[in-house]
Amino acid sequence: MMSIEVRGLTKHYWLHGQKIAVLKGVDVAIAAGELVSLTGPSGAGKSTLLHVLGTLDTPSAGDVVMDGVDVWKQTPAAIARFRNERIGFVFQFHHLLPEFTALENVMMPGRVARRPVDEVEARARSLLGEVGLGQRVEHRPGELSGGEQQRVALARALMNEPRILLADEPTGNLDETTGRGIHEVIERLNRERGITAVVVTHNPRLAERMPRRLHLDREGLHDSAGAPAVVPATTT
Amino acid sequence: MEPSFAGVQQAAALGVAGVAWLLALGFTAARAALVASLPLGLAVAAAFPPLSPLAAPALVVVAEVRCPPDVRARGGGMFKRGGEGGLWPLAIVAGFVVAVFATAVSWGVATRGFGLSGEPVQTALAASLVVGGLVAGFIMALLARRVAFLEGLWVTALYSLLPVVFAAPAQSLFTYGTAAAYFAVILLTALLILGLAVVVGGSFGFLFCGDGELDFGWGYEGFIGRRFLMGKGGDVVGTITVISVLAVAVGTMAMVVVMSVMNGFSTDLRSKIFGANAHLLVLKYGSDFTEYDDVARQTSAIAGVVGASPFVLNEVMVSSESNLTGALLKGIDTATIDGVTDLRKNVEKGELSHLATPEQIPVPRPLPSPGGATEAPGGAASAPGTAPPTPRTGQGALPTKPDAALDDAIARAAGGIGSVPALGIDKPLPGIVIGIEMAKNLKVFVGDVMNVVSPIGELGPTGPVPKARAFRVAAVFYSGMYEYDSKFVYIDLREAQDFFSLKGAATGVEYKLEDVDNVQAVARDIMRTLKGYPYRTKDWMEMNRNLFSALKLEKIAMFIILNFIVIVASFLIAAVVIVFVIEKSKEISILKTMGATDTSIMKIFVTYGITVGGLGTVVGIAGGIGVCWMIKTFGIGLDPDVYYITNLPVHVEPIEIALVGIAALGLSYLATIYPALLAARLKPVEGLRYE
Ligand SMILES: Nc1ncnc2c1ncn2[C@@H]1O[C@H](COP(=O)(O)OP(=O)(O)O)[C@@H](O)[C@H]1O
Ligand SMILES: [Mg+2]
Numbered sequence: 001m002m003s004i005e006v007r008g009l010t011k012h013y014w015l016h017g018q019k020i021a022v023l024k025g026v027d028v029a030i031a032a033g034e035l036v037s038l039t040g041p042s043g044a045g046k047s048t049l050l051h052v053l054g055t056l057d058t059p060s061a062g063d064v065v066m067d068g069v070d071v072w073k074q075t076p077a078a079i080a081r082f083r084n085e086r087i088g089f090v091f092q093f094h095h096l097l098p099e100f101t102a103l104e105n106v107m108m109p110g111r112v113a114r115r116p117v118d119e120v121e122a123r124a125r126s127l128l129g130e131v132g133l134g135q136r137v138e139h140r141p142g143e144l145s146g147g148e149q150q151r152v153a154l155a156r157a158l159m160n161e162p163r164i165l166l167a168d169e170p171t172g173n174l175d176e177t178t179g180r181g182i183h184e185v186i187e188r189l190n191r192e193r194g195i196t197a198v199v200v201t202h203n204p205r206l207a208e209r210m211p212r213r214l215h216l217d218r219e220g221l222h223d224s225a226g227a228p229a230v231v232p233a234t235t236t
Numbered sequence: 237m238e239p240s241f242a243g244v245q246q247a248a249a250l251g252v253a254g255v256a257w258l259l260a261l262g263f264t265a266a267r268a269a270l271v272a273s274l275p276l277g278l279a280v281a282a283a284f285p286p287l288s289p290l291a292a293p294a295l296v297v298v299a300e301v302r303c304p305p306d307v308r309a310r311g312g313g314m315f316k317r318g319g320e321g322g323l324w325p326l327a328i329v330a331g332f333v334v335a336v337f338a339t340a341v342s343w344g345v346a347t348r349g350f351g352l353s354g355e356p357v358q359t360a361l362a363a364s365l366v367v368g369g370l371v372a373g374f375i376m377a378l379l380a381r382r383v384a385f386l387e388g389l390w391v392t393a394l395y396s397l398l399p400v401v402f403a404a405p406a407q408s409l410f411t412y413g414t415a416a417a418y419f420a421v422i423l424l425t426a427l428l429i430l431g432l433a434v435v436v437g438g439s440f441g442f443l444f445c446g447d448g449e450l451d452f453g454w455g456y457e458g459f460i461g462r463r464f465l466m467g468k469g470g471d472v473v474g475t476i477t478v479i480s481v482l483a484v485a486v487g488t489m490a491m492v493v494v495m496s497v498m499n500g501f502s503t504d505l506r507s508k509i510f511g512a513n514a515h516l517l518v519l520k521y522g523s524d525f526t527e528y529d530d531v532a533r534q535t536s537a538i539a540g541v542v543g544a545s546p547f548v549l550n551e552v553m554v555s556s557e558s559n560l561t562g563a564l565l566k567g568i569d570t571a572t573i574d575g576v577t578d579l580r581k582n583v584e585k586g587e588l589s590h591l592a593t594p595e596q597i598p599v600p601r602p603l604p605s606p607g608g609a610t611e612a613p614g615g616a617a618s619a620p621g622t623a624p625p626t627p628r629t630g631q632g633a634l635p636t637k638p639d640a641a642l643d644d645a646i647a648r649a650a651g652g653i654g655s656v657p658a659l660g661i662d663k664p665l666p667g668i669v670i671g672i673e674m675a676k677n678l679k680v681f682v683g684d685v686m687n688v689v690s691p692i693g694e695l696g697p698t699g700p701v702p703k704a705r706a707f708r709v710a711a712v713f714y715s716g717m718y719e720y721d722s723k724f725v726y727i728d729l730r731e732a733q734d735f736f737s738l739k740g741a742a743t744g745v746e747y748k749l750e751d752v753d754n755v756q757a758v759a760r761d762i763m764r765t766l767k768g769y770p771y772r773t774k775d776w777m778e779m780n781r782n783l784f785s786a787l788k789l790e791k792i793a794m795f796i797i798l799n800f801i802v803i804v805a806s807f808l809i810a811a812v813v814i815v816f817v818i819e820k821s822k823e824i825s826i827l828k829t830m831g832a833t834d835t836s837i838m839k840i841f842v843t844y845g846i847t848v849g850g851l852g853t854v855v856g857i858a859g860g861i862g863v864c865w866m867i868k869t870f871g872i873g874l875d876p877d878v879y880y881i882t883n884l885p886v887h888v889e890p891i892e893i894a895l896v897g898i899a900a901l902g903l904s905y906l907a908t909i910y911p912a913l914l915a916a917r918l919k920p921v922e923g924l925r926y927e
Contacts, residue, residue: 014306047925056829056920075448077833084831091924095826099463109830111456156830 004053004164004196005029009062011048022048025062026221028214030198032163035190037207038200040216046200047168049216053198054166055083084113088157090182092169095153096141102128102152103137109159120159127155131185147178154185165189165197172202183209245407248420249399256396256427260389262288264323267386268295271314271322273304296323317381319917324380324387331372331384331391335430338368339398343405358409358422365426369433376434377441383913388434392427399423418789425792432906439909443842446835446916454843457836460827461843464816476812477848483808484852485859487801488900492860494798495791495892497867500885502787504716506752509780511578512715512724514545514746516755517779518762521770528742532572535765540750540758543575546742548732553689554670554725556678563674563725565688567732567742576748579713579726584672586682586711591728594667597710598683666731667710671721675712684709688725692736705735752776802900805852806907813845813911817918824915825923834916841912842905849904853897860896864888 011023022045030036040046051057052064055071064071066086071079088109096105103124110120128137131151133144141149150170157165165186171179183206189195201207213224262283269279272295282291299314299322307313312320342364346352352360372391376384399406410419444452465477518531528546536544548567553560570592574580580588590597665685670678680686689704707727715721733740749758759773777784817824824837864886872884 014304017304017306051921051924054829056924077447077449077451080447080828080831080833082831083829089829095822095829095924097823097826099466099823108456108827111459112827112830112832112836114453114455 003030003032003067005063005065006053006059007063007065009049009052009064010060011045011052011057012060023052023059024220026216028221030196032196033190033194034196034212035187035210036198036212036214037210038198038214038216039202039204039207044216044218046216049221050166050168050198050200054087054089054164055079056089081113084109085160086163088160088162088165090150090153090157090165090167090170092172096149096156098141101138101140102133102144105141105152106156106159109156113160124155124159127158128152131155147174147181150174150178150182151185154182158189161193163196165195165199167197167199169200169202171206179203179206244416245419246400246403248416249396249403249406249423252420252423252427253393253396253400255424256389256393258285258288260386260393261292263386263389264288265292265295267322268292268299268314271303271307271312272299273307274298317379319382321380321382322386323390324384327376327380327384327387328390328394330379331376331387331434332394334372334375335365335368335391335395335434336398338364338371354409361409362426362429365430366433369430370437370440373434373437373439374441377438378445381446383435383438383442383909385435385438388431388438391434392431395430396423396427415785418785421789421792432902435906435909436902439842439905442913442916443835443838446838447833451833451835454839457839458843461840462847464820464840464844465847476815480805480809480812480848481852481855483805484802484849484900484904485856487798487805488853488856488896489860489863490801491795491798491896491900492857492888492893493863493867493886494794495896496860496864496886496888497884498791498794499887499889499892502791503887504885505783505787508715508717508720509783510752510776511582512717512720513776513779514576515749515752515776516747516759516762517744517774518747518766519744519772519774521772523738523741525742525744526740528745531766531771532745535745535747535762538758538761538765540754540761542748542750543572544745544747545569545572545576546729546745548729548736548738549743550690550692550732550736552691552725554674554678554686555689556680556684556686558679559677561674561677562723563670563688564723565690565725565727565732567729567735568726569729576746578715579669582713582715583669583711584714586669586709588669588711590710591667591669591726591731594708594710595664597664597667597708665706665708666727668707669711669713669726670709671724672712672714673718673722674725675709677722680709682709682712688727688735690736703735799899799903802903806849806903809845809848809904810907810911812848813841813908814914816844817841817911817915820915821918822923824918825920828918828920829924837918838912838916841915842908845904845908845912846901849901849907852904853900856900857893857897861888861893 006026006028009023009026009028010021012019012021014020026049038046038050048057052059055064058072066082071082074082096102097108100108103121106124106127107117107120110123111117125134125137128134131154133148133151133155136144136148141152144152150173154170167186170186171182174182183199186197186199187209190197199206199210207213215222215224262285265282265288266279269282269291270276274295282288282295296314303313307320310320311318312322314322315325316322317324339361342360343357346357346360373384373388376387376391380387407419444450466474518535519525532544532546535541546569548565550565552563552565554563554565555561568579568591570589573588586597668686668688670680670686675681678686685706685708687704687706689702691702713721727735729742732738733742747758747762749755755775755777759775763771763773827837827840867884867886874884
């Protein structure tokens with residue numbers, strides 16, 4: 001089980017010597033096993049927040065604490081291993097590796113973990129079967145439709161049985177039905193395997209389905225009820 | 237060693253150190269300018285010599301004082317570690333200590349442990365530079381948390397001061413002393429070896445420990461790197477890959493072919509020199525070397541000695557009816573000469589053994605009448621009274637009346653240049669062996685008479701009178717070396733002793749050795765056996781020092797020049813990998829989201845570069861050996877009048893091929909370090925923002 005806590009998070013970028021503040025003191029705690037949606041206007045910093053939560057980006061100030069460990073105090077190797085073992089990402093643009101087949105793409109996080117190739121391949125095949133692509137393992141991303149690609153990306157995110165799933169507009173490029181399919185898979189993963197999931201979406205109907213809803217705008221991060229997002233960080 | 241000579245070498249060492257310091261200062265200036273976020277153009281300008289010594293410290297101060305906040309935010313700054321840092325002084329200290337330690341250890345082991353001195357110590361030092369550099373680089377990378385390139389430059393710059401400070405030991409590495417240019421080239425090469433070893437060691441340090449943990453794994457990285465060799469589709473080898481492989485292959489091939497041809501020339505020259513010449517001489521101070529037979533007997537049992545033969549050497553003038561020229565006359569012992577030189581093998585016409593039995597030298601055959609006039613112009617005409625020689629065929633048909641033939645010969649000689657002293661018609665003229673070029677020049681053939689005039693004459697009533705004697709050509713040799721074929725003449729040892737009034741003394745004893753490169757050790761043994769003074773030795777290196785050191789320098793220069801071809805090819809690899817990194821930045825980000833570390837990303841691109849370089853090297857070496865084989869089999873004709881050699885010689889030396897291979901591979905690796913680092917440093921989010 002895995003909890004994420006962010007305290008006093010600020011993030012700004014420097015562009016041509018000019019400071020662009022994106023996140024200004026965000027505090028949020030997500031308990032293990034929570035299913036959270038994140039909405040907000042474009043440019044509000046949702047992706048940035050998700051990247052910081054996923055250790056892909058460094059905060060300008062503030063701490064990112066995962067299961068009580070201050071992430072950025074660790075060695076790069078430890079952070080990378082953490083990302084590899086505990087976190088799964090799904091992006092709006094599936095971000096598959098075009099040179100590799102669906103199977104190889106799904107296997108990749110397992111290979112990065114240096115797990116035995118046979119074991120990794122068997123798991124990748126079963127994952128592709130689960131997302132309904134058992135027949136397409138040898139196809140390259142270019143030979144798959146958008147929905148299929150996103151399902152491959154989802155299977156890849158699950159390769160190392162992560163405890164956290166961070167999805168950045170996973171359905172943004174898909175039609176309503178296909179998008180709902182993806183969401184249903186995420187909900188099922190949360191229900192059946194207890195995966196903590198944060199899903200960024202623009203679709204209010206999909207956001208409605210989530211037990212906890214976060215909203216990010218110029219003023220900051222709010223919980224669905226309008227209350228501050230800091231939920232007592234006591235894990236279940 | 238003369239002080240002026242040492243002074244010149246010290247100046248060379250200083251010059252080399254200056255180059256190293258300018259490089260370090262230049263790169264420091266550029267790095268500082270970049271840390272301070274100054275424009276790239278200014279950074280480049282500041283890196284160049286007239287500016288860099290001043291710009292470097294100034295820019296370092298600027299970078300330290302006003303490093304922009306965003307650079308600081310990323311952990312950057314002048315005296316910082318990590319990818320955004322400038323210069324980590326502790327790494328320089330550590331690297332320099334390691335490099336000096338390695339040098340000191342290898343010096344101690346080589347000189348004390350193995351008792352080596354001079355050139356062999358150079359090899360030990362080169363090895364220590366490689367090992368010390370690799371270790372230093374590795375440690376520096378761990379300390380600086382990056383491939384400590386700039387720190388490595390500073391280690392090299394500091395190291396370059398060693399031959400300036402320790403001038404005497406540095407010069408002792410060159411037994412025979414050396415030209416300043418050669419000294420400088422060797423020093424520069426040493427620094428280059430150190431610098432490259434530090435960079436390679438640093439890249440290893442980063443590759444295997446860059447993320448703060450040791451990780452020797454290279455599994456999926458190789459898989460991805462090799463897949464990147466394929467083009468976009470992933471099925472066929474990419475065009476860029478093919479072009480880079482060919483570039484490296486062409487460079488490597490050129491190196492192999494040119495090195496082998498140079499080897500061919502040098503092997504050819506060596507074998508000719510060693511064939512015509514002894515490897516080692518024992519000489520004696522004074523002119524009473526009469527105990528040469530004892531010396532030869534005592535020393536011929538020494539390990540490594542193949543043969544020993546006494547000789548007399550003097551400068552003379554030789555003349556025929558039609559011409560005259562200077563020559564080096566060597567008196568040789570026909571009984572033992574075969575153990576020392578290839579003279580007998582090189583004889584083209586006549587017999588070497590006739591030196592000892594001059595009465596068997598055939599009398600020249602008459603020429604077919606039409607050509608006769610052109611062949612013996614003045615001489616024959618000036619002696620019209622001589623009876624036309626009767627046709628004879630070679631050795632089997634000796635003159636029935638030897639005296640008549642001799643009369644004829646002497647008469648002819650008397651008609652030519654110089655005068656034949658009354659030597660007594662009852663005694664046959666002694667034999668002489670001359671080179672083919674001299675034979676052409678003097679227009680003489682086997683059996684003809686020629687005169688030898690010694691400057692060391694007898695004392696006549698009006699002072700020294702040159703001494704002259706007539707010889708008959710016993711044999712003509714072809715050694716393949718113009719110098720020898722046009723200048724050397726050989727007569728019997730005793731004849732020479734008599735001619736030069738040496739009272740049974742020889743100039744020295746010459747030796748042939750099993751291994752010419754072992755000459756110094758054998759010389760030492762011989763001197764020990766002979767108990768030193770008044771004897772001394774002279775080896776082939778001393779005898780041909782100019783020639784061989786020129787050849788060696790030429791070869792080093794050639795190797796360096798040819799490496800430029802591969803360096804250009806490496807730049808192509810570097811450019812290709814950079815383009816690749818940019819093209820694959822999205823993939824790099826994706827891999828990082830999956831937990832691929834910086835070093836794993838670097839491994840992927842190193843795999844790519846090494847595979848391209850390796851393929852190119854293999855193809856190039858195979859092609860080069862193929863071309864050499866073709867040159868050898870089918871031959872490329874040369875104008876023998878110009879080159880004194882009929883075919884382009886090739887000699888493929890496996891060790892050199894290996895060296896070329898290592899150089900090509902090493903350069904390809906070096907070329908990939910920087911772009912691979914660029915890839916490793918990409919922030920994961922950078923490639924994720926856009927489709
Ligand atoms: N690397 C960057 N450099 C400069 N500005 C950035 C960078 N990444 C994001 N931004 C800016 O941060 C803001 C938030 O971006 P993002 O997190 O992608 O918003 P959202 O996902 O909510 O649409 C935007 O204004 C964007 O331009
Ligand atoms: Mg976004």
